[in-house]
Amino acid sequence: MRIVFMGTPQFAADILEQLIPQHEIAAVYTRPDAVRGRGKQLAASPVKMVAEAAGIPVRCPRTLRDADEQAALAALEPEVICVAAYGAILPKEVLDIPAHGCLNVHGSLLPRWRGAAPIERAILAGDAEVGVCIMAMEEGLDTGDFCVCRSIPAEGATAAQLTADLADLGASALLVALNQVQAGHVNWVAQNEDEVTYAEKIAKGELNLDPAVSAVVNDRRVRASGAAHPARCVIAGRPVTVLSGRVVAGGTPALAEGRAVLAAGKVYLGCAEGVLEVIEVKPDGKRAMEASAFAAGVPALRGEEGTWSCA
Numbered sequence: 001m002r003i004v005f006m007g008t009p010q011f012a013a014d015i016l017e018q019l020i021p022q023h024e025i026a027a028v029y030t031r032p033d034a035v036r037g038r039g040k041q042l043a044a045s046p047v048k049m050v051a052e053a054a055g056i057p058v059r060c061p062r063t064l065r066d067a068d069e070q071a072a073l074a075a076l077e078p079e080v081i082c083v084a085a086y087g088a089i090l091p092k093e094v095l096d097i098p099a100h101g102c103l104n105v106h107g108s109l110l111p112r113w114r115g116a117a118p119i120e121r122a123i124l125a126g127d128a129e130v131g132v133c134i135m136a137m138e139e140g141l142d143t144g145d146f147c148v149c150r151s152i153p154a155e156g157a158t159a160a161q162l163t164a165d166l167a168d169l170g171a172s173a174l175l176v177a178l179n180q181v182q183a184g185h186v187n188w189v190a191q192n193e194d195e196v197t198y199a200e201k202i203a204k205g206e207l208n209l210d211p212a213v214s215a216v217v218n219d220r221r222v223r224a225s226g227a228a229h230p231a232r233c234v235i236a237g238r239p240v241t242v243l244s245g246r247v248v249a250g251g252t253p254a255l256a257e258g259r260a261v262l263a264a265g266k267v268y269l270g271c272a273e274g275v276l277e278v279i280e281v282k283p284d285g286k287r288a289m290e291a292s293a294f295a296a297g298v299p300a301l302r303g304e305e306g307t308w309s310c311a
Contacts, residue, residue, distance in 0.1 A: 001023050001024065001079045001080055001100075001178055001181070001182055002023075002024045002026050002077065002078055002079045002080075003019070003023050003024065003025055003026065003078055003079065003080055003081070003082055003178075004025075004026050004027050004028075004029065004073065004076055004078040004080075004081045004082070004098070005019060005025055005027075005028045005029070005047075005051075005081075005082050005083075005084075006028070006029040006030070006081060006082070006083045006084075006086040006090075007028075007030060007047045007083065007084040007085055007086050008030050008031045008045045008046070008047050008085055008086055008087045009045065009046055009047070009085050009087075010046040010163070010167070011084060011085050011107070011163050011166070011167045011170075012030075012046070012047050012084035012085045012086070012105075012167075013045075013046035013047045013049070013050045014164070014167035014168065014171065015082075015084045015105055015167055015170050015171040015174060016028065016047055016050050016051065016084075017050055017171075018168075018171035018172075018175070019082065019171065019174065019175070020050075020054050020056070022175055022178075023178065025051075025054075025056050026057075026076045026077070026078055027056065027057045027058070027059055027076050028047060028048070028051035028056050028057070028058050028059070029058075029059050029060070029061070029064075029073075029086065030045045030047040030048045030051070030058065030059075030060055030086070031045055031060065031086070031087045031088065032060040032061075032062060033045070033048075033060070048060070059072070063088070064088060064089075064090060064091060064094050065091050065093075070091075070093050070094060070097070073094060073097055074097050078097065078098045079098055079099055079100050080098045080099075080100040080101065080102070080103060080178065080181060081094070081097070081098050081101075081102040081103070082102075082103050082104075082105070082174060082178075083102055083103065083104045083105070083137065084104070084105040084170065084174075085105075085107075090102060090137060092139055095137055095138065095139070100181050101136055101137065102136070102137040103134055103135070103136065103137070103174065103177060103178070103181075104134070104135045104136075104137045104142070104144070105132060105134060105170040105171075105173070105174050106118065106132065106133050106134075106135050106142055106146075107119050107130070107131075107132055107163070107166050107170070108122065108130065108131065108132070108133065108199065109129070109130070109131040109133060109149060109151055110133045110135060110142065110146050110149075110191055111191040111192055111193070111195050111196040111197070112127075112195065112196075112197050113197055113198070113199040114141055114142035114143070114196060114197070114198055114199065115141060115142065115198045115199035115200055115201075116199060116200065116201045117199045117200065117201055117202050118130075118199040119159050119162050119163055119166065119224075120159050120199070120202055120224040120229075121197075121199035121200075122154060122162075122199075123154065123157075123158075123159060123162070123220055123223050123224040124220050124221070124224050126216075126220060127154050128153065128154060128155060129151045129152060129153055129154050130151065130152060130154045130162055130166065131149055131150055131151030131152065131166070131169070132149065132150050132166050132169050132170040132173055133146040133148070133149045133173075134146060134147050134148045134149075134170075134173050134174055134176075134177040135147075136188065141198075143191065144191075145188040145189055145190050145191070146188070146189055146191070147177050147180065147186050147187055147188050147189065148173040148174075148176050148177045148180070149173065150169040150170070150172065150173050152165055152166070152169065156223075157223065158222075158223045158224075158244075159223065159224050159225070159226055160226060202224075202228075202229045204229075205232075205311070206229065207221040207222075207224060207225045207229050207230065207231045207232075208221070208231065208232045208233060208310055208311045209221060209222070209231055209232070209233035209242060209269075209276075209308075209310070209311075210233075210310050211257050211258040211269070211270065211271055211272065211308060211309060211310075212257065212272050213271065213272055214271055214272055214273035214274055215247045215248070215269075215271040215273065215274030215275055215276040216247055216273075216274060217271075218231075218245070218269075218271055218276050219245055219246060219247045219276060222242050222243075222244065222245045225241075225242075231243075232311035233269075233308055233309065233310060233311050234308060234309045234310070234311055235260050235267070235269070235278070235281075235294075235298070235301070235306070235308045236260060236298045236300040236301050236306035236307065236308065237300070238283055238284075238294075238298060239283070239284045239311060240281040240282060240283045240284065240294065241281065241282040241284075242278055242280075242281055243279075243280040243281060243282055243288055244278075244279040244280040245276050245277055245278045245279050245280075246276070246277050246279065247274055247275070247276060247277075248268065248274065248275040248276070248277050253268060253275065254275075255268055255269070255270030255275050256270050257270050257271060257272050258270060258307055258308060258309065259306070259307060259308070260300075260301060260306045260307055260308040261301060261306065262292070262295040262298075262301040262302055265292045266291070266292065267291040267292065267294070267295050267301065269308050270308075277291075278291040279291055281294050
């Protein structure tokens with residue numbers, strides 16, 4: 001099929017890579033170059049880099065509400081527009097362009113977690129599984145019917161791990177959906193409005209660790225975190241980003257809320273309920289390191305209990 005692909009982050013780039021050998025990609029739309037990571041220079045999106053490497057024309061409009069942009073898109077004559085984490089609203093004029101509509105690869109099991117951060121919200125809620133759905137786009141926020149879904153267990157996984165796995169599943173599901181569309185045999189399923197939940201964007205500081213909540217909640221925050229939204233706290237007066245951790249089974253060693261200790265080479269944080277073992281941290285201004293290496297330079301954690309607090 002003749003396709004226009006719209007996406008921006010690595011999740012979308014992984015899907016695009018699997019789509020390219022199977023279909024004709026007339027053009028790729030992605031968000032404009034932006035400052036990403038630590039650097040101060042503009043950088044292309046992962047989707048743009050994949051498209052350029054494959055010799056596919058790339059467009060980076062700031063909006064799709066402009067009549068000239070809509071005319072340029074229509075001139076590409078796409079049979080279908082495939083969207084994966086594009087990062088911009090598609091107005092009705094764009095949705096109406098392709099003969100077979102616009103298909104969105106959404107990273108949740110709809111109608112659960114409509115919105116911007118479905119994977120992170122699923123982790124924070126303790127969902128047993130996560131997934132992707134191929135959805136027919138309409139003007140509402142992720143309200144369209146869906147046709148193909150895939151799911152995987154979520155327990156113990158990080159947002160980065162699930163995002164990579166769901167990109168692979170999403171690509172496979174999208175290819176199946178496109179085959180169904182091309183054959184004219186699609187089983188569309190309406191979303192149950194009684195089961196809708198919303199995945200709002202992660203707020204600044206929302207994933208910071210807190211001794212006043214349980215070890216389970218803090219562990220979920222660590223697993224849902226990433227470069228854009230780190231899981232931060234202060235251990236023995238040292239601000240750190242916690243990169244990985246785990247809930248200690250049975251709460252051993254027993255630690256009071258807000259206490260921190262290095263025991264048998266491991267760093268433990270006492271929470272309102274249970275204990276969190278910190279496995280890897282990144283102290284402010286330093287490289288990532290094992291928690292034990294960090295603790296070796298913190299006298300308050302050597303042989304006696306220290307404290308920890310919110311960042």
